[in-house]
Amino acid sequence: MPQRRAEIRALARLAGDELGGAIDGIGTTHRAVSDHVFAAVSWGIGPAARPVKSVHDVITSGVYRVVSGGAVVAGSVAELAGELPGLPTPSRTVYGSGLIATLQGLIGDNLARERPILASPMSFRVDGEPVDARELGAVVTNPRPRIVIFLHGLVETEHAWRLGGRPSYAERLDSDLDRTTLMVRYNSGLRIAENARQLDLLLRDLVAHWPVEAREIALVCHSMGGLIARGACHAADTEGQDWVRRVRQIVCLGSPHLGAPLEQLVHRVTGVLDRVPETRPFARLLRRRSAGIRDLRRGALVDQDWSDLGADTLRRKVIQEVPLLPGADHYFVTASITRSPRHPLGRLIGDGLVLPSSGSGRNRARRIGFDDANGLHLPGANHFSLLNHEAVYSALLTWLGDKPVVATAHEPARRIPPLTAREDHG
Secondary structure, X not given: OHHHHHHHHHHHHHHHHHHHHHHHHHHHHHHHXXXXXXXXXXXXXXXXXXXXXXXXXXXXXXXHHHHHHHHHHHHHHHXXXXXXXXXXXXXXXXXXXXXXXHHHHHHXXXXXXXXXXXXXOOEEEEOOEEEOHHHHHHHOOXXXXXXXXXEOOOOOOHHHHHHHHXXXXXXXXXXXXXXXXXXEXXXXXXXXXXXXXXXXXXXXXXXXXXXXXXXXXXXXXXXXXXXXXXXXXXXXXXXXXXXXXXEEEEEEEOOOOOOOHHHHHHHHHHHHHOOOOOXXXXXXXXXXXXXXXXXXXXXXXXXXXXXXXXXXXXXXXXXXXXXXXXXXXXXXXXXXXXXXXXXXXXXXXXXXXXXHXXXXXXXXXXXXXXXXXXXXXXXXXXXXXXXXXXXXXXXXXXXXXXXXXXXXXXXXXXXOOOOOOOOOOO
């Protein structure tokens, strides 16, 4: 009951505050436009325009102030919904957790500071409920020495793996391979380095308190999750942590190892919008995007990538290259919305969010070090198709176990050939 009440109240207050802020932004834009209009009029009629402008400014400022204040009050009233009986705890439901995950992805770092009830720390989830890593062995049926851990991507939860209502990879692997599968949920708006630290701590506790010896760990990651896994393994390897010695496979599905073009575009557009008074409120809105999203600009994995660099500066900084974990097998899957990755549209936008070159970790300037033989490309698929795709599952069976690949009637996948300079788009 206290958790449910706190979450509903926080969501209601956030909705009111955000709506009020949006109205204030509209008012600022209106004022900038009207200033230009009255400036032009004054060229024709001179000082006579000043009284009219003064009256206009007073009236419009009052209207926007009242409407904005009303939105905030409405949010406060909506908080009372937390007292209604029968309502579920939002973060424990599929749709409620999806809404919170979207907010976290967009402004999760701010939520962690201002509304921590909506920014719970990284945790294992069983049926939507958070479970302490030290108690997980008592909750999981038949804990095994081989563990597969699933990490979702930006603005997602563990429910995203059930794309289309189909059984998730985890559910299928639980029965098809002799492994225990575990789901992780995290605040994707935090810096990738911060989530990597949380994953490191989570896996320390898991290995220390698992009922049987955890001999092997595999990490299956979608999008941002792949960067977090790489960051956590690098930090743990540097510190000599025990759990990382047990990692045998890391599978990255559509992970932007070299950055995501959409964030790169938003970064530049924000700088342009900020130069004009009429569009400056939109620049301020875009600048509120989370630190996690900003990390996707170049695939930044460590804190040093942001040292001495303002978040909104347009100049490029060379980021620190994080090596792949020694002793583990690394696999990657990319996709393109076109049947051929060489199609101009496919080369331009890849799977819609990540280019094949970024997902495979290689372009003219950078090479992560993936083995081409461990890569898979899905033609005619988008970024979210990778969450639940028959060809990906077939590959997981091959990469994580000894069973033969299952037959599929779906669009066949293919191995990625080595990129040529003409195919490389960074």
